Amino acid sequence: MSTRSRNLLLSAAAVLFVALTASQARADIIYLPNATAPSGGVGHQPESILSVQSPGSTSNAAGGVSWNGSKDVRSGDAKNGEHTKTLSFAQAGITNAGELRIFMDTEDPDNDLTLNQLVLTAYGSNGQILFQGSLAAPIHFGNEQNGQGHGDRVFALDANQAALLQAAFAANPNLRLGLFASTSDDTGSFTNFKLGQGPAAVPEPATMLLFGSGLAGIAARARRRRSAGKAKNGGNV
Numbered sequence: 001m002s003t004r005s006r007n008l009l010l011s012a013a014a015v016l017f018v019a020l021t022a023s024q025a026r027a028d029i030i031y032l033p034n035a036t037a038p039s040g041g042v043g044h045q046p047e048s049i050l051s052v053q054s055p056g057s058t059s060n061a062a063g064g065v066s067w068n069g070s071k072d073v074r075s076g077d078a079k080n081g082e083h084t085k086t087l088s089f090a091q092a093g094i095t096n097a098g099e100l101r102i103f104m105d106t107e108d109p110d111n112d113l114t115l116n117q118l119v120l121t122a123y124g125s126n127g128q129i130l131f132q133g134s135l136a137a138p139i140h141f142g143n144e145q146n147g148q149g150h151g152d153r154v155f156a157l158d159a160n161q162a163a164l165l166q167a168a169f170a171a172n173p174n175l176r177l178g179l180f181a182s183t184s185d186d187t188g189s190f191t192n193f194k195l196g197q198g199p200a201a202v203p204e205p206a207t208m209l210l211f212g213s214g215l216a217g218i219a220a221r222a223r224r225r226r227s228a229g230k231a232k233n234g235g236n237v
């Protein structure tokens with residue numbers, strides 16, 4: 001292998017490393033600004049998985065629900081009962097992780113809040129963690145809709161994470177999904193999350209497409225150089 005080919009391969013490996021590192025830090029849960037969240041509060045389809053409520057007159061709420069192998073475990077500011085429970089794919093009405101949607105319904109009286117964290121976890125029959133996806137960075141939302149029962153925001157897994165969750169589901173059809181959320185600037189109100197199925201898989205992030213076409217370009221250049229070298233050497237490399 002020529003020095004030039006080796007250098008090309010090394011730089012391709014460096015690009016791959018940077019892209020993989022970036023994808024680790026990138027959002028696994030993606031906000032879909034153009035998708036519409038369903039109406040109907042807790043007790044209506046799609047199924048509620050979590051509600052968090054800021055205690056007293058504080059402005060922050062954080063809580064979740066997990067599965068310990070025999071029962072749900074609520075934590076922090078998660079509300080009891082119908083609001084907060086782990087869900088199987090079947091209970092959420094999901095067959096395809098690429099079409100899984102997390103719907104957020106805010107009740108905030110001044111119609112804005114910050115979603116600091118959102119973590120989706122899949123648990124196996126013994127409570128072991130099979131999959132976890134999360135929002136990369138906090139998002140501030142304004143102009144929320146008409147209080148509780150009117151859905152506001154929609155989230156999905158990116159394509160890579162959806163493939164991982166789908167593989168976990170194929171191996172563990174009864175896995176249970178739990179959710180953790182933390183919010184701020186939602187004084188005196190609660191925020192509900194539901195799981196349901198969306199219309200289609202989320203496309204690959206643009207960065208991965210750019211990265212893919214970049215690698216294809218490097219490979220094509222290396223091929224051209226190789227065949228030019230072969231021609232020069234009469235086919236003996």
Ligand SMILES: [Ca+2]
Binds near residue numbers: 149
């Ligand atoms: Ca709302």
Ligand SMILES: [Ca+2]
Binds near residue numbers: 185
């Ligand atoms: Ca607010």
